[in-house]
Amino acid sequence: MARGPGDVPSSALASRNGVASGMRPRVRLRRQPSAKVAMVGAGQLARMTHQAAVDLGIDLVVLAESSDDSAVVAGVPFRLGSATSLADIRATAAGADVVTFEHPFVPSRHLREMEDLGYRLRPGPAALSLARDKLKARKVLSASGFPVPAFAPVSSPSDVLRFAQEHGWPIVVKNPRSAHDGRGVHVIDSEDRLAHLFVQPPWTGRVWLAEQFVEIAAELAILIARTAQGYVALYPAVQTIQRAGIRSHLLMPALLPGSIIKQAGQMAKSIADGTDATGILAVEMFLDTRGELLVNELTLGPHDAGHATIEACETSEFHQHLRAVLDWPLGATTLRSAAATANLIGGPDATGIAARLPLALGIPGVYVHLYSGAALHGRKLGHVTALRGSTEEALETAQAMAALLTKP
Ligand SMILES: Nc1ncnc2c1ncn2[C@@H]1O[C@H](COP(=O)(O)OP(=O)(O)O)[C@@H](O)[C@H]1O
Ligand SMILES: [Mg+2]
DSSP: OOOOGGGSOHHHHHHHTTOOTTSOOOOOOOOOOSEEEEEEOOSHHHHHHHHHHHHTTEEEEEEESOTTSHHHHTTOOEEEOOTTOHHHHHHHHTTOSEEEESSOOSOHHHHHHHHHTTOOBSSOHHHHHHHHOHHHHHHHHHHTTOOOOOEEEEOSHHHHHHHHHHHOSOEEEEOTTOOSTTTTEEEEOSHHHHTTTTTSTTSTTOOEEEEEOOOEEEEEEEEEEEOTTOOEEEOOOEEEEEETTEEEEEEESOSSOHHHHHHHHHHHHHHHHHHTOOEEEEEEEEEETTSOEEEEEEEESSOGGGTTHHHHBSSOHHHHHHHHHTTOOOOOOOBSSEEEEEEEEOSGGGGGHHHHHHHHHTSTTEEEEEOOOOOOTTOEEEEEEEEESSHHHHHHHHHHHHHHHHOO
16 A cells, blocks of 8 residues: 555654654645746736636735735735836746736836746736737737727827828727726717817827727627647637626627637637737627627736636636646637626625625526625626526526626
């Protein structure tokens, strides 16, 4: 019979440790994680990444801006600091096999220096810069021949006016480095609305992204995982529904023609390869009313459009991201069931979600995820995924559950 350390008689250990017989021996068994991963950011995406890390025996440590961050509240090992401080990032990354990112808002110079110092960044600086800067992403994608909405850099009302005269009102003006959830996106329908746009901070003295307003028939997100060696795994397309710029519902699989889904998948794969993305890449696209696909936005790392993968796919996006950044074999992305997700968004009705949780728990095929955040207006507080026989039925259930949880 094989003997493990636990089988060694304590007297033998005592003498081996040079401890006098009769005293309690000091035995140090070294715990061996399967890997160590550092993540910049400690929001709900880091929190859910940690759940996958636990499954895979990975030690995850996150760089948190605040001890109220969703991952910190959940007990994820953390270091407090700033994503714009090289010292804080390095301290978090010490001893990690790879460094990955919940958001792209780390200055490029820090990323390059980290690489020079020998840290393995997954994704790397070039790919991350496309997620951080929407204007740069537009330029790189259009130069590579991918269809994107007509766009121009603008830094004054006259620039915007010129763009609007060329493309027609309304137009969209975006903060190229905004966070997500539509916070930096402004639809402008006339010259009058333009007058006060550039006169107040944060508009003054910066370059913004002007875009044609796309007549959107549907929005979709293609999630693809890619390893540093170039292995890829494509998820079934997700259709996303935005309300006031915030993703409110997800449908998986998307209710769109197969030819569109196929084309979107091929584009996402070329973008993943062309940008040398590692981990999860989400390519947000518009299907316009003429039936054309346009690439809107690139996001790296687990993405809220992929939350249904937790229950609906063989491998969740969080497990897959960890596998991909560690160069481990990617898991199957096969759909187990049609699914829909409704985000639980903060507002006056959302304060009692936790109290109403038991109401939703008794319903089969319904999965609630809460992020432990304060019920601030417009903030995602959690999501609920429903698995059903069809996407339509799943959407109906997810909507009903979100209403149950957020309406008194
Ligand atoms: N050019 C556009 N035309 C029409 N709608 C747009 C355009 N750009 C963005 N939107 C709408 O605003 C939402 C948020 O814009 P996006 O660029 O994805 O920024 P965010 O980083 O906030 O997700 C999109 O999902 C879409 O519904
Ligand atoms: Mg977006």
